[in-house]
Amino acid sequence: MKKLIQLNVNGDSHEIAVSPETSLLNALRGELDLIGPKKGCDSGGCGCCSVHVDGEVVYSCMMYAAAAQGKRITTVEGIGKPDDLHPVQQAFIDAGAVQCGYCTSGMMMAAKQLLDTTPNPDEATIRHAIAGNLCRCTGYSKIVDAIKLAASRL
Amino acid sequence: MSVIGQSVTRPDALDKVTGGKGYPVNFDLPGMLHAKMLRSPYPHAKIRSIDTSAVEKLPGVKAVLTHADVPDRKFTPVYFVPTDTKSMPQDMLIMSDHVRFAGQPVAAVAATTADIADQAAELIEVEYEELPAVFDPEEAMQPGAPKLHDYSENNIAVAPVMEFGDIEQGFAEADQIFEGTYTTQRVHTCYLEPRVCVAEYDGTGGYTINSSQQHLFGLREKLADVLEIPHSKVTVIKPPYIGGGFGGKLDIGFIEPIAALLSKKTGKPVRMEQSRYEDMITTTRNPIKVYLKTGVKKDGTMTARYGHSILDTGAHATHGAEVINVHGFALLASYGCMNAKWEGKTVHTNNMIGGGYRGYGAPQAMFAVESQNDEICEALGLDSIEFRRKNTRRSGQPHPLVPMLKIDSYAMDEVLDQGAEAIGWANRKEANSDAGTVKRGRGMALFPFWVSGCVGFPDIYEHSGAIVKLNGDGTADVATAAMDIGSGQTTALLQIAAEELGVPMEAMRMVQNSDTTTVPFDAPTHASRVTYSAGLAIQAASNSAKQRVKEVAGIMLEANPEDLDVADGIVSVKGSPDKSVSVADVASRADSPFIQVGPEGPAPTTLEEKGTIIGMSSQAPPSNPSPIAAGFVDVAVDTDTGEVTVERVVYSHDLGKVINPNAAEGQVEGGFQQGMGMALMEHIQFDPDSGTCLTGDFLDYKIPTAVEMPADIESVFIESNEPTGPFGAKSMSEACCVVPAPAIANAIYNATGARIKDLPITPEKVLAALGKL
Structure with a gap:
C-alpha cells in the first residue's frame, strides 16, 4: 500500500506516494525525475546512486524513501547547473x-x-x-x- | 596541427557532470510498460510445461511470453558478423524449452510497473525435467558427457587449427624446450550502466528500439533477423553515449527481442532493464586453458612454438567461436616465430555463455605467452627485453593477418627502450633477492602485435561512414553510427573532423538525435577500431566538405580553389593571408538565397556557389596497422599474507599519433585497472552443484577500487606516424588491458621466485606457491 511522504530534495519540498519498500533511489529517479543518481547494482556495491542525506554520503539504493523524510537530500542536480558549475x-x-x-x-x-x-x-x-x-x-x-x-x- | 594532439575537453563532459541525460537507462516513453524475466534455476533441463494462467489475471500484468511465443529461429547474437555467417554456429533461440545454463530466460512478463512484472514472473509455474549437467570443458569433451547441442560432437562447437612453417624441424633445431599450462578465469566487463532497452512496435510490422549497445547496425540486423522481418523494419535510436561497454554489449541480449515481442503483444512500448545479477550472467570473458610449448636456441632465438587452447564457451557458442580464433592469432602470431602450430577448441558446458571483452582472447593468450617468455629468459639467463626484441617482427615484413600488406609503422625498439628507461629496467634485481617479509619485484610483458580493426578476419564487418554538414555560422554537425561507449570516441572523431576541415574544435558538434534511418552503416565500437577506421571515414567526409568550402571560397575570393588553405575557420589564399574569408561566410553564402538583397540592392550570386556544404563517406580502411604495447610494473608481495600490491606502472605504447593525450592516458589507466583485476582478484564463480552464479553483485565480485589501484601510472606514447591512419593514428584501447596480468605475474616471480600460472593470483595461491599453505 502506497503512502504519501514529504521529501526535501535540493531545497524543494515534494509530496510523493511510495510503497514502504521503495528505495530513495527509485523515488528520486522514478517519482521526481532526478536522473543524476544512477542505478548500477541496486545492492550497495557500486556507489553510482550516491547522494547526500543531511550532508553525509548515502547509497540511495540502500535507503528507504520513507526513511529520508524530514532530512535534507542533495543530488548532483543540487550542487551545480550547466551554467553555474560547482x-x-x-x-x-x-x-x-x-x-x-x-x-x-x-x-x-x-x-x-x-x-x-x-x-x-x-x-x-x-x-x-x-x-x-x-x-x-x-x-x-x-x-x-x-x-x-x-x-x-x- | 591545431586540434590533433590537444587534450580538448570532451563535448559530453558537461552533460555528464550535471546528471547525464543521454544514457539509454533514462529513455522513457509515454505509456511504457516494464518487463522482467523468469530465469531457470537449473543448469540443464527440459521444460515439461509452463502455466502462466494465474499470472495473466494479476492486476497490472499486460502480457506473458514463453518459448512457445517466440520465432523458432536459431541465431548467433554477435553483432559484427552477418546473422547467417558460415564462420560461427547459430545455436541460440530467444527462448527455448531446452535450458542449458542456470539463469537462462524461461518466460517474461510485461506489466505496468517493474515491481509487478518481477513479482508476476516469479509466480509462473514451470515444470522442469532436470538433465545431467557438465561444467568443466575437459569433462564435457569426454565420451558419455551430457550433450548440449546436436551439432557439436563431444560438445566441441568449433576446433580451429593454425599452422605455418615446419614445427618438427623447428623443435629439432631448439637447444631447449619449455612447456607449461596457463589458465585464465571467467571475468566480467563490469560496465556500470546495466543492459537496458525500450522497444516499441509500430502496429505495421516495424519496431523502434533504444538500447545500451556497442553497435547500432548490429542491433538492427540481429533484431530484424531473429524476428524474421526485413532489416529496414527495425529502427535503432543512437543514444549520445552509453555507460560503458568494454565488449560486454557487443551482442544482442535476450532483452531486446523479448521486449520487442512484448511490445507487439501489448501495443505499448516495453522497457527491460537487467539487474546486476542478470548482467553478471549475461556475457563474460571466456576462461581459456592454454598449453604452450616453445623451442629456443641458447641465444634466445625462438625456433618453434606449439599451443593448445580449450575455451569454455558455456551454453552457446556465440563469441566463443570467434574469441578462439583471435586468441590463437595472439598466441601464435603476435611474435615472429615462423614454425608454429596451434589447435583450439571451443567447448560447450552448462555454464553461462561467454562474450566479447577488451582484448577478445588476447589477454588469455598473452598471459601464457608472456609468462613462458619470462620462464625462458630466467632459465637461459637472457634479458627479458632483449629476448623480446630478438623474436618480434619488424617494419617492412609481411602483415601476419593480411599477407598482401606490409607492416608499416612499428616502433618496437622505441616501445621497449623508452618503457625500460622510464621504469628503470636496468636496476631490476635478481629474482627473490629481498630479505624481509615484504618482497618487491619488477616485471614486464609485451603485446607485440594487435589490430586496428578487423581487416583480415573473415566475415567481420569493417567499414564506416559519416556525414559532415556545415552551418552558416561556421560550425559543423557530424553524424555517424560509431557509438561512444565511454572511451571518448566522439571527442576523437570530432578532433579529426575539426583538423581536416580547418575549423576550431568548438565549431564541431556530434548529432545528438540520429538513428539507423539517418546515418550510414558503421561496424561496432570494438577491436580497437574506431579512431583508425571510423576516424578515416570522418576524415574523408570532412575532406569532401572542405573541398566544397574551397570551391565556394574560390568564387568569393576570385582565386583557384587549389591555391586556398583552410585553418582555424579561415579560408585564405596561400601566400596572401590578408586575402581571406571565414568558413562561416562561405557556408552562409552557399546556403543563402540565390539573389541576396543587401544595403545596395539585389545582388545575384552564382549557381556554382549554391547548396549546403556537406561531405559524406562510407568506406573500408586500407590496412590493419598494429599497435605495440609494453607494460612494466613494480609489485610488493607480503609473504606472510600473500597479498600483492602494485606500486608503480609504466605503460609504453606505439599508437601512431596521439589524438588526445588526456583521453589516451585515461585509456591506459582504465585498461590497467581491468587487467589488474583479472590478475589479482576478479573471478566469476558458480556453485559446483547447482551451477548458480555465486558472484552476482559487486559485494561478491570485487574489482579494484581507488585504494587498490596504484597512484603512479605513467604512459609513454610512441608516435610512429602510421601512413594509412588519420593524421598518423592507429589503435590503442585494448592492448593496455592485455599486458597487466602477465607483467604482474612476472613481477611476482621477480619478487618471490614463485611462478603462478593460474589466474587470479589470490593471496591463497601466493601462499601456496611459497609453500606456506
Missing part, C-alpha cells in the same frame, strides 16, 4: 575525469562531501573517500587529479 564538477571536466560518466554523479557526491569536511586532503585520504564508488573506465587516476584540482580551487 568547483568539483568543473574540476571533473578539466582533469579529464569523465569517461562513460555513469559513476560520475555518485563519485562527485563522495568527492564533495570529502572536500566539505577536509579542505586539503592528501592522496590516501582522497582514495579512501572514493573507495565506495566504483569506476570501470578511468582507473581512478584522473578522478583523484580532479579532486585535488577542486581542492586547490575551493
Whole structure:
C-alpha cells in the first residue's frame, strides 16, 4: 500500500506516494525525475546512486524513501547547473575525469562531501573517500587529479 | 596541427557532470510498460510445461511470453558478423524449452510497473525435467558427457587449427624446450550502466528500439533477423553515449527481442532493464586453458612454438567461436616465430555463455605467452627485453593477418627502450633477492602485435561512414553510427573532423538525435577500431566538405580553389593571408538565397556557389596497422599474507599519433585497472552443484577500487606516424588491458621466485606457491 511522504530534495519540498519498500533511489529517479543518481547494482556495491542525506554520503539504493523524510537530500542536480558549475564538477571536466560518466554523479557526491569536511586532503585520504564508488573506465587516476584540482580551487 | 594532439575537453563532459541525460537507462516513453524475466534455476533441463494462467489475471500484468511465443529461429547474437555467417554456429533461440545454463530466460512478463512484472514472473509455474549437467570443458569433451547441442560432437562447437612453417624441424633445431599450462578465469566487463532497452512496435510490422549497445547496425540486423522481418523494419535510436561497454554489449541480449515481442503483444512500448545479477550472467570473458610449448636456441632465438587452447564457451557458442580464433592469432602470431602450430577448441558446458571483452582472447593468450617468455629468459639467463626484441617482427615484413600488406609503422625498439628507461629496467634485481617479509619485484610483458580493426578476419564487418554538414555560422554537425561507449570516441572523431576541415574544435558538434534511418552503416565500437577506421571515414567526409568550402571560397575570393588553405575557420589564399574569408561566410553564402538583397540592392550570386556544404563517406580502411604495447610494473608481495600490491606502472605504447593525450592516458589507466583485476582478484564463480552464479553483485565480485589501484601510472606514447591512419593514428584501447596480468605475474616471480600460472593470483595461491599453505 502506497503512502504519501514529504521529501526535501535540493531545497524543494515534494509530496510523493511510495510503497514502504521503495528505495530513495527509485523515488528520486522514478517519482521526481532526478536522473543524476544512477542505478548500477541496486545492492550497495557500486556507489553510482550516491547522494547526500543531511550532508553525509548515502547509497540511495540502500535507503528507504520513507526513511529520508524530514532530512535534507542533495543530488548532483543540487550542487551545480550547466551554467553555474560547482568547483568539483568543473574540476571533473578539466582533469579529464569523465569517461562513460555513469559513476560520475555518485563519485562527485563522495568527492564533495570529502572536500566539505577536509579542505586539503592528501592522496590516501582522497582514495579512501572514493573507495565506495566504483569506476570501470578511468582507473581512478584522473578522478583523484580532479579532486585535488577542486581542492586547490575551493 | 591545431586540434590533433590537444587534450580538448570532451563535448559530453558537461552533460555528464550535471546528471547525464543521454544514457539509454533514462529513455522513457509515454505509456511504457516494464518487463522482467523468469530465469531457470537449473543448469540443464527440459521444460515439461509452463502455466502462466494465474499470472495473466494479476492486476497490472499486460502480457506473458514463453518459448512457445517466440520465432523458432536459431541465431548467433554477435553483432559484427552477418546473422547467417558460415564462420560461427547459430545455436541460440530467444527462448527455448531446452535450458542449458542456470539463469537462462524461461518466460517474461510485461506489466505496468517493474515491481509487478518481477513479482508476476516469479509466480509462473514451470515444470522442469532436470538433465545431467557438465561444467568443466575437459569433462564435457569426454565420451558419455551430457550433450548440449546436436551439432557439436563431444560438445566441441568449433576446433580451429593454425599452422605455418615446419614445427618438427623447428623443435629439432631448439637447444631447449619449455612447456607449461596457463589458465585464465571467467571475468566480467563490469560496465556500470546495466543492459537496458525500450522497444516499441509500430502496429505495421516495424519496431523502434533504444538500447545500451556497442553497435547500432548490429542491433538492427540481429533484431530484424531473429524476428524474421526485413532489416529496414527495425529502427535503432543512437543514444549520445552509453555507460560503458568494454565488449560486454557487443551482442544482442535476450532483452531486446523479448521486449520487442512484448511490445507487439501489448501495443505499448516495453522497457527491460537487467539487474546486476542478470548482467553478471549475461556475457563474460571466456576462461581459456592454454598449453604452450616453445623451442629456443641458447641465444634466445625462438625456433618453434606449439599451443593448445580449450575455451569454455558455456551454453552457446556465440563469441566463443570467434574469441578462439583471435586468441590463437595472439598466441601464435603476435611474435615472429615462423614454425608454429596451434589447435583450439571451443567447448560447450552448462555454464553461462561467454562474450566479447577488451582484448577478445588476447589477454588469455598473452598471459601464457608472456609468462613462458619470462620462464625462458630466467632459465637461459637472457634479458627479458632483449629476448623480446630478438623474436618480434619488424617494419617492412609481411602483415601476419593480411599477407598482401606490409607492416608499416612499428616502433618496437622505441616501445621497449623508452618503457625500460622510464621504469628503470636496468636496476631490476635478481629474482627473490629481498630479505624481509615484504618482497618487491619488477616485471614486464609485451603485446607485440594487435589490430586496428578487423581487416583480415573473415566475415567481420569493417567499414564506416559519416556525414559532415556545415552551418552558416561556421560550425559543423557530424553524424555517424560509431557509438561512444565511454572511451571518448566522439571527442576523437570530432578532433579529426575539426583538423581536416580547418575549423576550431568548438565549431564541431556530434548529432545528438540520429538513428539507423539517418546515418550510414558503421561496424561496432570494438577491436580497437574506431579512431583508425571510423576516424578515416570522418576524415574523408570532412575532406569532401572542405573541398566544397574551397570551391565556394574560390568564387568569393576570385582565386583557384587549389591555391586556398583552410585553418582555424579561415579560408585564405596561400601566400596572401590578408586575402581571406571565414568558413562561416562561405557556408552562409552557399546556403543563402540565390539573389541576396543587401544595403545596395539585389545582388545575384552564382549557381556554382549554391547548396549546403556537406561531405559524406562510407568506406573500408586500407590496412590493419598494429599497435605495440609494453607494460612494466613494480609489485610488493607480503609473504606472510600473500597479498600483492602494485606500486608503480609504466605503460609504453606505439599508437601512431596521439589524438588526445588526456583521453589516451585515461585509456591506459582504465585498461590497467581491468587487467589488474583479472590478475589479482576478479573471478566469476558458480556453485559446483547447482551451477548458480555465486558472484552476482559487486559485494561478491570485487574489482579494484581507488585504494587498490596504484597512484603512479605513467604512459609513454610512441608516435610512429602510421601512413594509412588519420593524421598518423592507429589503435590503442585494448592492448593496455592485455599486458597487466602477465607483467604482474612476472613481477611476482621477480619478487618471490614463485611462478603462478593460474589466474587470479589470490593471496591463497601466493601462499601456496611459497609453500606456506
